[in-house]
Amino acid sequence: MLEKSPAVISIQNLEKSYQNGRQANKVLKGINIEIQPGQIIGYIGPNGAGKSTTVKILCGLLPDFEGDITILGYDLRTQPIEIKKRIGYIPENAALYDTLTPREYLQFVGELHGMAHDDINQKIGKLLNLFEMKAHADERLNSFSKGMRQKILIISGLIHNPAIIFMDEPLSGLDANSVIIVKEILTQLARDGKTIFYSSHIMDVVEKISDRIILIDNGNIVADGSFADLNSKDHTGSLEKLFTELTGTSGHSKKAEEIIHVFEN
Numbered sequence: 001m002l003e004k005s006p007a008v009i010s011i012q013n014l015e016k017s018y019q020n021g022r023q024a025n026k027v028l029k030g031i032n033i034e035i036q037p038g039q040i041i042g043y044i045g046p047n048g049a050g051k052s053t054t055v056k057i058l059c060g061l062l063p064d065f066e067g068d069i070t071i072l073g074y075d076l077r078t079q080p081i082e083i084k085k086r087i088g089y090i091p092e093n094a095a096l097y098d099t100l101t102p103r104e105y106l107q108f109v110g111e112l113h114g115m116a117h118d119d120i121n122q123k124i125g126k127l128l129n130l131f132e133m134k135a136h137a138d139e140r141l142n143s144f145s146k147g148m149r150q151k152i153l154i155i156s157g158l159i160h161n162p163a164i165i166f167m168d169e170p171l172s173g174l175d176a177n178s179v180i181i182v183k184e185i186l187t188q189l190a191r192d193g194k195t196i197f198y199s200s201h202i203m204d205v206v207e208k209i210s211d212r213i214i215l216i217d218n219g220n221i222v223a224d225g226s227f228a229d230l231n232s233k234d235h236t237g238s239l240e241k242l243f244t245e246l247t248g249t250s251g252h253s254k255k256a257e258e259i260i261h262v263f264e265n
């Protein structure tokens with residue numbers, strides 16, 4: 001019998017509350033996930049479900065949480081630096097140093113990761129080329145469009161060759177060609193044994209690239225499995241339909257009609 005590889009991400013009873021004045025607002029209510037290496041995990045859910053909160057906790061950006069998390073065998077509470085060295089985080093939006101050029105910014109990121117100069121420069125050249133950004137390597141970031149900035153963020157999350165890549169709505173602002181490139185990159189990274197934790201609203205991309213889909217709603221996991229498993233269980237046909245059925249957000253055309261009525265009256 002094939003032995004199961006040890007989990008690269010282990011989340012046990014994860015709970016998180018934000019303080020709202022005097023009241024605690026619990027947004028993660030007991031999340032349990034074990035993730036094997038080389039998988040692409042699609043982490044989906046409605047607005048406010050707790051996706052970004054989960055990703056930020058896993059990347060060590062929100063240290064105040066309940067439960068136990070180990071990543072690559074390191075305890076997130078006591079060994080966050082060991083984890084941060086080995087993961088990449090690609091958020092939807094992040095402040096880039098606007099006065100720098102992509103080359104300068106990426107050199108800075110590479111140095112923070114302790115990479116050798118030659119290695120940094122070689123990776124920068126290859127990745128900028130791949131994302132069709134080489135011509136802009138020495139222009140200032142403050143002149144960049146949303147999609148161009150997003151490409152630089154993606155490169156900065158990959159440059160140090162992390163074992164796990166956390167992505168929070170990474171395709172935001174990218175054109176169709178760039179989306180295809182990112183999809184291909186993710187598939188190949190997973191083939192090379194990297195683990196990808198991918199949080200997104202873009203259902204057809206999640207459906208196509210994910211080995212496993214985890215759907216959260218209101219801080220709880222409501223579905224967890226491959227698209228084929230989830231689809232055969234609920235007979236829905238598409239991830240979008242499954243999403244709306246399980247998160248109770250159906251009746252869209254009626255809602256749209258009501259919104260139009262607001263303008264008409």
Ligand SMILES: Nc1ncnc2c1ncn2[C@@H]1O[C@H](COP(=O)(O)OP(=O)(O)OP(=O)(O)O)[C@@H](O)[C@H]1O
Pocket residue numbers: 018019027045046047048049050051052053054
């Ligand atoms: N810094 C914060 N302080 C207080 N409440 C917060 C904070 N960040 C998030 N929340 C609340 O936590 C809940 C989950 O937010 P989160 O950003 O994790 O959701 P999400 O699933 O990523 O949503 P979206 O799809 O809209 O990005 C929401 O109710 C949100 O209002």
